[in-house]
Amino acid sequence: MLSAVPVAALDPTDPDAGAVAHYGDPAREQRILDTAAGLVDRSHTGVLAIPGADRLGWLHSLTTQHLSDLAAWTGSELLVLSPHGHVEHHAVLTDDGTTTWLDTGDAPGLLGFLERMRFLMRVEPAEVTEDWALLSIVGPQTDETLIALGVGPLLPPDLLAVPEAKFATGSVPPRPTVRYSVAALPMGGWVRRMTYGADLLVPRQLVPSVVEDAGLPLAGIWAFEAMRVAARRPRAGFETDHKTLPAEVGWTGPAVHLEKGCYRGQETIARVHHLGRPPRKLALLHLDGIATDELPARHTPVLLEGGERPVGFVGTAVRHHELGMIALAVVKQNLTPDSALRIGPSTARIDPEP
Numbered sequence: 365m366l367s368a369v370p371v372a373a374l375d376p377t378d379p380d381a382g383a384v385a386h387y388g389d390p391a392r393e394q395r396i397l398d399t400a401a402g403l404v405d406r407s408h409t410g411v412l413a414i415p416g417a418d419r420l421g422w423l424h425s426l427t428t429q430h431l432s433d434l435a436a437w438t439g440s441e442l443l444v445l446s447p448h449g450h451v452e453h454h455a456v457l458t459d460d461g462t463t464t465w466l467d468t469g470d471a472p473g474l475l476g477f478l479e480r481m482r483f484l485m486r487v488e489p490a491e492v493t494e495d496w497a498l499l500s501i502v503g504p505q506t507d508e509t510l511i512a513l514g515v516g517p518l519l520p521p522d523l524l525a526v527p528e529a530k531f532a533t534g535s536v537p538p539r540p541t542v543r544y545s546v547a548a549l550p551m552g553g554w555v556r557r558m559t560y561g562a563d564l565l566v567p568r569q570l571v572p573s574v575v576e577d578a579g580l581p582l583a584g585i586w587a588f589e590a591m592r593v594a595a596r597r598p599r600a601g602f603e604t605d606h607k608t609l610p611a612e613v614g615w616t617g618p619a620v621h622l623e624k625g626c627y628r629g630q631e632t633i634a635r636v637h638h639l640g641r642p643p644r645k646l647a648l649l650h651l652d653g654i655a656t657d658e659l660p661a662r663h664t665p666v667l668l669e670g671g672e673r674p675v676g677f678v679g680t681a682v683r684h685h686e687l688g689m690i691a692l693a694v695v696k697q698n699l700t701p702d703s704a705l706r707i708g709p710s711t712a713r714i715d716p717e718p
Contacts (some may be wrong), residue, residue, distance in 0.1 A: 382408030383559050386584035393583035394590050394685040401503030402583035409699055410471025410500045414464045416487035426481055430540050430621040436461030439544030439556045441619040444477060444611055449632025451608045454600040458556050467498050469600050497568045506561040512671050516558035518545040526617050529640040542618040560583055587630050590682040593692050596648055603679035611642040644694050648715040651689040655709035669704035678707060
């Protein structure tokens with residue numbers, strides 16, 4: 365019998381306090397996700413449901429993504445920006461032909477924004493996290509599991525290339541910049557193919573039976589986050605702050621359409637893209653682990669060795685089963701792998717760009 369260790373038992377203030385940290389051996393769980401496939405219960409993730417005839421055109425007008433002609437049983441990603449182009453919300457979406465589903469780290473905040481923008485549109489946004497649970501299959505053997513569940517394999521994500529600065533009009537097709545294949549699950553809900561595996565949205569009361577049907581070893585949120593950090597995938601609220609621009613953390617590709625109609629923050633997006641260099645960038649840092657083996661807290665300042673002024677901040681720090689102590693950080697654009705950095709008592713180096 366696996367011994368689940370809840371995040372809340374370790375830190376009740378953690379944003380992942382509703383999840384399981386690990387099942388007794390975090391390093392083994394990481395290796396499973398890295399080399400085979402495991403199942404991660406992410407049912408603490410917020411879920412919004414938006415039925416209504418106007419839902420796609422409405423979301424198209426409010427967000428960074430091209431959604432007006434999104435085909436049924438397709439997923440994508442979107443951002444809600446401030447008037448100055450800073451990231452306020454990130455969500456991964458799925459449309460099943462009648463309802464658009466958004467999974468996000470700040471469901472109440474995103475729902476509040478959408479409610480204020482309803483006007484006379486035929487949409488009914490609501491938070492449904494209590495009724496629907498998000499699970500993730502992670503690992504290279506994801507397709508074998510989807511076949512066993514009767515819904516696979518699914519096509520891999522279809523991501524458009526980001527055009528060069530000052531690109532010609534018409535360079536970006538009028539479609540979502542990323543499309544995720546989606547299929548209905550026999551027990552209700554859906555499965556969405558992702559770069560790391562697949563996400564399943566299922567009725568919450570059916571989670572135990574879905575776990576049994578999948579037949580995969582369970583992995584905690586610590587293993588999921590370690591894989592995310594190593595893959596350099598940003599997470600809203602972690603690798604973002606009040607002034608984050610989409611280009612700084614790599615969201616221009618999957619979540620921003622550079623030629624769609626007007627939306628809040630569009631002018632900043634265009635200006636940053638055509639200038640070519642946002643002021644900051646997402647970086648993978650290696651921590652020495654000598655002065656301390658404690659991971660730095662979220663948003664700990666990153667300093668130049670010998671300096672006192674921050675040159676960035678830590679988003680997520682993890683212990684990776686192969687890479688050791690690593691962290692995703694947002695740092696100044698001019699920093700290089702040769703830059704000597706300090707995070708609290710630890711020294712750190714930037715991993716070269718892949």
